[in-house]
Amino acid sequence: MADALCPLCEADGGLLVFGNQFLRIIQANETGFPAFYRVVWRAHVREFSDLSPAERDICMHAVVTVEQVLRSELQPDKINLAALGNAVPHLHWHVIARFADDSHFPSPVWCAPQRPVDDQKVAALAARCADVSRRIAEAMAP
Amino acid sequence: MADALCPLCEADGGLLVFGNQFLRIIQANETGFPAFYRVVWRAHVREFSDLSPAERDICMHAVVTVEQVLRSELQPDKINLAALGNAVPHLHWHVIARFADDSHFPSPVWCAPQRPVDDQKVAALAARCADVSRRIAEAMAP
Numbered sequence: 001m002a003d004a005l006c007p008l009c010e011a012d013g014g015l016l017v018f019g020n021q022f023l024r025i026i027q028a029n030e031t032g033f034p035a036f037y038r039v040v041w042r043a044h045v046r047e048f049s050d051l052s053p054a055e056r057d058i059c060m061h062a063v064v065t066v067e068q069v070l071r072s073e074l075q076p077d078k079i080n081l082a083a084l085g086n087a088v089p090h091l092h093w094h095v096i097a098r099f100a101d102d103s104h105f106p107s108p109v110w111c112a113p114q115r116p117v118d119d120q121k122v123a124a125l126a127a128r129c130a131d132v133s134r135r136i137a138e139a140m141a142p
Numbered sequence: 143m144a145d146a147l148c149p150l151c152e153a154d155g156g157l158l159v160f161g162n163q164f165l166r167i168i169q170a171n172e173t174g175f176p177a178f179y180r181v182v183w184r185a186h187v188r189e190f191s192d193l194s195p196a197e198r199d200i201c202m203h204a205v206v207t208v209e210q211v212l213r214s215e216l217q218p219d220k221i222n223l224a225a226l227g228n229a230v231p232h233l234h235w236h237v238i239a240r241f242a243d244d245s246h247f248p249s250p251v252w253c254a255p256q257r258p259v260d261d262q263k264v265a266a267l268a269a270r271c272a273d274v275s276r277r278i279a280e281a282m283a284p
Binding site: 046047048049056057060063064067068071078079080081082083084085086087089098105106107108110111112 | 188189190191198199202205206209210213220221222223224225226227228229231240247248249250252253254
């Protein structure tokens with residue numbers, strides 16, 4: 001089930017916010033984007049369609065829960081959802097709160113920046129993410 | 143429900159592959175990426191979590207169906223799924239078959255290219271997408 005060469009099998013990949021037997025939710029450590037979370041499927045599967053329908057429901061419930069908390073806590077200009085995995089082909093969903101004045105908007109966060117990181121704004125957002133993470137954990141609790 | 147200024151309310155946004163009352167599936171017109179499909183929600187909603195749980199199931203069923211057909215027909219190196227909408231905030235899912243030798247791999251398709259487009263390979267892939275689109279429509283048919 002685990003792949004010895006896979007970084008998402010080897011480590012959480014960020015600050016652990018919630019975990020159960022199916023998945024974990026982490027706050028990613030991405031410069032300029034404190035409100036960047038990931039839903040990481042526990043098993044080393046490559047594609048979303050490798051999950052059973054019931055597993056897909058479990059996975060998307062977590063994705064939507066993170067999205068809902070980000071929206072209610074932070075009122076972002078947009079939520080970005082993505083399961084790419086070109087570099088790390090272990091199923092993980094990016095759930096990112098985007099703001100019109102963030103360093104990359106309207107580009108995806110993986111592309112070239114549009115403007116410098118505003119350290120003060122990022123620090124203020126990072127400070128609010130402790131509450132975001134707590135509320136995600138509460139919303140996911142059985 | 144429709145927004146007069148929204149391009150996805152105004153037009154299909156690509157080659158129509160399938161449509162029902164909830165959503166449509168289009169083949170996007172993206173240079174270098176013939177196997178780039180989109181699931182476009184009919185109603186002008188901004189975020190995935192604006193859908194009801196039942197609507198989210200309908201939406202993700204379409205996303206997974208496209209993914210499954212892309213995998214079985216084209217054996218891509220990776221599938222990329224994304225709902226970004228920073229530029230066009232009308233819910234649409236990108237479902238993209240990625241190949242290790244495509245112009246952008248392993249970067250997301252929205253970022254800077256990694257190598258030139260291989261016109262012959264792209265043309266060969268485009269030729270196969272007529273079958274892909276037909277099979278998507280068949281798989282979605284009630």
